[in-house]
Amino acid sequence: MGNKMSGTDKIEGSLRELLKEREIIARCELLNRTYDIVRAANLTDVEKEELSKIAGSHIPAGIFASMMSGKPMFNDLPKIDTYTQINGRIFHFLHTKRYSKQDFDNAYRKFLTSLPRIKPMLRKSLTDLLKELMGNAGYRLIKEDSQCLRFEAEERKVNARVLTSIKLLDPGKLRKEADEDGADSVILVPSSESLEPFVQFFREKGTHIEEAGVQIWVANMEKGTIDPFIGYTTDLDIYEQFNNPRLAEMVRSNWGAKQQ
Numbered sequence: 527m528g529n530k531m532s533g534t535d536k537i538e539g540s541l542r543e544l545l546k547e548r549e550i551i552a553r554c555e556l557l558n559r560t561y562d563i564v565r566a567a568n569l570t571d572v573e574k575e576e577l578s579k580i581a582g583s584h585i586p587a588g589i590f591a592s593m594m595s596g597k598p599m600f601n602d603l604p605k606i607d608t609y610t611q612i613n614g615r616i617f618h619f620l621h622t623k624r625y626s627k628q629d630f631d632n633a634y635r636k637f638l639t640s641l642p643r644i645k646p647m648l649r650k651s652l653t654d655l656l657k658e659l660m661g662n663a664g665y666r667l668i669k670e671d672s673q674c675l676r677f678e679a680e681e682r683k684v685n686a687r688v689l690t691s692i693k694l695l696d697p698g699k700l701r702k703e704a705d706e707d708g709a710d711s712v713i714l715v716p717s718s719e720s721l722e723p724f725v726q727f728f729r730e731k732g733t734h735i736e737e738a739g740v741q742i743w744v745a746n747m748e749k750g751t752i753d754p755f756i757g758y759t760t761d762l763d764i765y766e767q768f769n770n771p772r773l774a775e776m777v778r779s780n781w782g783a784k785q786q
Contacts, residue, residue: 533569534577537589538600540566545604550625550633553609553616554719556593557747558644561586561651584750586651591748594618616719645690648716648747652688655745656714659752660684663763676709682761683709691715692727695742697734710759711740716747724755728781732756744773 531539540563545551564586569577574585580599581588592599596607608621612634619625619633656675657667665677665684677684689695692715718724724744735742741757751769758774765771 533567533573536567537563538602541589541593541600542603545606548633548636549604549623550617550619550630551606552633552637553594553618555637555640555644556606556618557590558647558651560590560593561654561747562647564589565650565654587748587750594748614720648690649688651747652690652714652716652745655747655750655752656686656688659764659767660686663761663767679761679763684712684764685709686712686714688714692718692723692742695727695731697731697738710761711738712743713740714743714745714752715755716745725781728756728777732778732782 541560544556544559544563548555569585577585578588581592589599593603593606596605598605604620605622606618606620609616609618610630611617612630615634615637617630617633617637653675660667660677663679665679665682667675668678669676673687675686675688677686695713695715735756739757741759742755743752744755745752746769749769753768753770754774755777756774759765
């Protein structure tokens with residue numbers, strides 16, 4: 527019997543295998559697969575502690591950032607420190623190899639093929655980030671299904687939904703979700719490679735969202751953080767968990783003014 531692979535070895539091996547197979551890879555796919563690979567490694571508390579000394583408090587984000595910097599924290603990983611845009615998506619690749627247009631076309635086709643597998647990974651990672659933030663704010667997860675997560679703390683309740691894109695949010699379907707039981711209503715979406723969808727959403731639908739009494743939070747998976755985008759929490763314990771708690775105010779003053 528050989529030595530049992532550590533969780534850290536599993537992460538390094540899986541990333542090496544992925545980058546060997548996909549020499550040109552979409553940034554968003556690599557990000558989501560990094561989260562998925564870390565999750566699948568089932569790190570022990572000791573391994574988490576050791577890894578966080580190098581990767582920082584949020585391990586998947588730290589590992590991803592190290593790969594993007596061209597100095598991956600795992601020595602044997604290819605350095606994918608060069609990037610280009612293909613059909614509006616950022617793709618990373620080795621600067622030491624020359625690739626043809628066909629190679630890039632193939633990479634984009636592979637990305638499209640893998641999208642149905644990436645979406646569930648993204649949803650799971652967003653849900654994990656949300657649970658982590660709410661747990662740190664002193665909330666317990668009371669109920670979870672495919673539609674909603676319900677959190678409770680002393681005298682406070684939050685109903686949260688996770689969407690994999692801001693474009694999936696239909697304000698027409700929102701009701702005054704801070705309903706009869708007084709629960710706050712939160713929708714968590716991921717940030718995107720471009721600000722444009724968020725600017726457009728805010729200008730077209732921001733007022734409607736605020737009137738519906740719903741808060742929209744944005745997860746930046748590259749940093750492993752969550753911030754408010756529309757609406758305000760009155761719970762200081764949640765407020766203190768945000769990376770940039772004043773983001774919603776800044777959005778309102780900067781983007782809202784241009785509506786006039």
